[in-house]
Amino acid sequence: MTNPSGQVWRSIDEAAAALGVCERTVRRRVERGEFTVQRVGGRVLVDIGGGAVPSVALASEARAVAEDARRSQATALVAFEQASRAFADVERRHVADLTAARRSRSVAWIAAGVAALVAFAAAWTAGQMSDTVDNLTVQMARAEEREQRAWTAVTDSLRAAEARQGVAAVAAACEEPSDPKPAERP
Secondary structure, eight states, X not given: OBOTTSOBEEEHHHHHHHHTSOHHHHHHHHHHTOSEEEEETTEEXXXXXXXXXXXXXXXXXXXXXXXXXXXXXXXXHHHHHHHHHHHHHHHHHHHXXXXXXXXXXXXXXXXXXXXXXXXXHHHHHHHHHHHHHHHHHXXXXXXXXXXXXXXXXXXXXXXXXXXXXXXXXXXXXXXXXXXXXXXXXX
């Protein structure tokens, strides 16, 4: 609503929209006395002067905005530095974990290789021992056979000798005269 004196009366939300600021900013300006206020039927109307804002108010607002921007920028820089440090710490930990994992993987492969060699050596040794036991068993069986043949030969020789002596004794007894003289031995 405009009156003949050039005053433009608007509600707080209309004034905020016309100035391109939030309602809270309009209320703050009203409290600082930058705008003329009129109460009509419980409503607060603000004279924004056709959109013109006093230069002192603009300068003050510009300083406040600049200060807010500077604080925001400083806060953003601090946050960025903290995030950068945190990221660097995470990256260092990640690299350390990766290095440890690679070392562990290498140790595991070495251990697996050693285990495979030990298993191969144990299997080879068991095979060699089995072959040795088999060879010793065969050699013992052959030795027992030779011993048995030797005993058989000795026994047969003794029996043959006894048989010859027995035949000779029988023959001598048959040939002997009834003379009680002892027979001479050849």
